[in-house]
């Protein structure tokens with residue numbers, strides 16, 4: 001391509017950039033490794049490009065694939081941004097030196113402190129609540145209270161749980177270890193195990209098992225229920241906000257960080273700042289049925305029907321810090 005064409009393209013990019021300016025030496029693009037494949041076509045990304053002229057190139061994969069790729073590529077990586085589910089995964093990426101510190105007043109203003117890395121290497125963009133789900137036909141909210149009470153004899157053979165090896169449950173136990181200490185968490189898990197839970201590998205499968213009568217209560221992330229309700233408003237499962245008299249319902253995040261070797265760092269920061277802002281948060285929240293991380297933004301209408309709830313405000317970094325302890329604890333308690 002001739003120099004004249006390059007110059008023309010460059011001026012077009014600048015023209016598209018509106019009030020944004022391109023950082024010197026950076027291309028008008030941001031390369032994103034995302035374990036959230038649907039973020040690739042998400043309206044928030046398109047809106048960012050429209051507003052700034054900065055193109056988003058998204059490469060998808062499972063959380064594990066994306067992490068391994070980033071680690072293997074080291075300083076040769078093209079990735080500027082990592083987007084992934086679960087604070088445990090973000091914490092792990094930071095621990096391996098794959099994420100850079102970002103000191104951004106905009107991100108600090110948009111994302112509450114407990115939903116981001118205290119050292120500024122990753123930021124929650126959406127919030128997933130992991131709470132009690134019950135059959136609207138065979139259980140009543142008045143019978144429910146805490147996660148621990150799912151270990152009461154009345155739930156014997158009526159409980160469905162996800163296998164303990166999955167990161168959502170590791171993070172749940174890890175956050176509790178930080179809050180309560182291991183002895184108390186082991187007591188909670190031992191109670192569940194006494195009730196001989198049906199172990200199922202998949203949150204949606206748990207909800208379907210409750211609907212089908214295989215069990216009456218379970219624990220899953222709320223967006224899986226929202227998706228099912230979106231397809232069938234009469235799906236016979238409802239959420240119960242656990243631990244409202246205590247620490248609050250467990251929440252986790254899906255979030256993003258700028259990579260340690262980002263070549264388009266300034267634009268990468270702009271991109272994450274944009275995703276945490278009100279405009280993008282509205283677009284994201286309407287698309288994925290998670291709760292917006294930015295408290296100024298209203299959740300999707302299906303979520304609003306479930307009412308407000310108190311969320312545990314322990315820093316989600318606990319998911320990483322206590323992940324190994326959580327795995328050992330599950331083993332000790334006989335939670336497979």
Ligand SMILES: [Fe+2]
Nearest residue numbers: 085168203221
């Ligand atoms: Fe999920």
